Amino acid sequence: MKYALKKLAGMLLALLGVSLILFLAFDLIPGDPATAKLGTNATPERLDALREEMGLNDPIFIRYIRWLTDFIRGDFGESYSYSMPVREMIGEKLLISITMTIMAFIMVLLISIPVGLFCARHKGGKIDTSICAVGQILMSIPPFFSGILITLLFGIVLGLFTPGEFISYDKSISGFIGSLFFPALSIAIPKAAMAVKLLRSSLITELSLDYPRTAYSRGNSDWQVLLHHVLKNALIPVLTFFGMALADILTGSIIVEQVFGIPGLGRILLTSIMNRDYPVVQAIIMLLAAVVIVVNFTVDIIYRKLDPRIT
């Protein structure tokens, strides 16, 4: 309990730190939000009035607190380019990106755990050696290039999907999931390769300890020892990787969206960066960072549940 509280405090501190960095970073930018909103032709009087209305003349600390409290309440400010609340712009997109991240993460788990177990069971065999070699190459593929390769192979050569087609979730849920399948797969493959490598070496280390030998001596089969005795212990060191992988997948999804032409957060983020639409950039980055921080906190808690020795 004390551990959870300590981690919770750490998480809140990290969230505060991140929000402070983001706020200061965008505050340092030369340029004036009021001018950005009204355009350069606006009269000085109107600019002054708007500055006062937007609270730009207040001290920086007050503005930070106001920005933060608004953010927590779900008010992410207003886009300069589209003059609409940022929240409306990104609400649906966030759903797309999160669904894709979760799908990719499930794929990583579904691929890496069975393959890792198989490799550890047949350590040094022909199949294990070739899986390791292929994995090493897959690991080196940047997610956007694996996306291009998957489009080429599954989309163009095999014709399993139409490149560039996206089905919205309000039209058809299964179509929505289907159109996110290959993008998710292209993020998942390099990560799964890395997870297999880690899990395999963690399983092999565990197998060399005394307790698997005891388990064998009681008549358990290879698979029983692996599944019931070793796997849980071997997963502990890999869990940190899964936590970090989730963060990488989330940011990777922004890039892979571009490959498959999915209208998710990535597209908005990029156009906003190009248009210098700072409130949108600020809100998206803050949201993504918050997701990452909360995930890492959760991983820490699960970690402790699995291995109470950790302090």
Next chain:
Amino acid sequence: MKSTTFRIGAAIAGIVLLLILVGCIWTPYDPAAIDNSMKFASPSLAHPMGCDQFGRDVLSRIMIGGRITILTAFGTVILGAGLGIITGAFSGYFGGIIDTIFMRTADAFLAFPSVLLALVIIAIFGTGELQLVLSLGIAFAPSFARVVRGEFLRSKGLCYVQSAKLQGASHMRILFVHILPNIKSVLISALLIGFNNAVLAEAALSYLGIGVQPPKPSLGGMLAESQQYLFSEPLLCIFPGTVLILLVLGFGLMGDGLNTKAGEV
């Protein structure tokens, strides 16, 4: 005695680096020369990797684009490791309030996935190679600082540091003349991993169009351009992609080989 993994990695990275080094003094064609008669030419003896949508020689563009990728990655690692080593060394060695301030700041920065942090910095400073190096360097510094801090913390209680102190060596001398060379094995594998991440991040940002700006060639940018012609000219994206993979694979294997040698699996 270097491990086999390290040798294979060095060989793969060596081939790519050689290609890029040759590109510094000589390329088969001018990478920017547009030749309308050679649009989408297939690989041939004259153009081993074919030509792109403007009839530019792909091999020449890869040689130059690879150089930009490598240079930005080097710049990133030098900036990131430089910042990381200084802050990490002071944090680990002196501890106390310096440690708390540096490491809390590092924690806040680490909470950002590095590509996101780079995006923030690019959003503020604009696109371009210098901005790219600056943004990725700052994004990577905290993880270097973490590794270096741990090593300095471990080293400061060791006998050789104590004896250097007794001999009256200054703090700076102990930090950078005594301890730093002793942690080089950890540092080198951190540098290799950092280099790889930098190559991948540069390629990703250039692919998104916010890194190296066209018409300058870069591996990521070439991939983005060639993707439009994926249907008719799939080879166009295979070559720059393969070079990128080989580069990352080579350095990755080198890092693995060093780790295995140091006794970690």
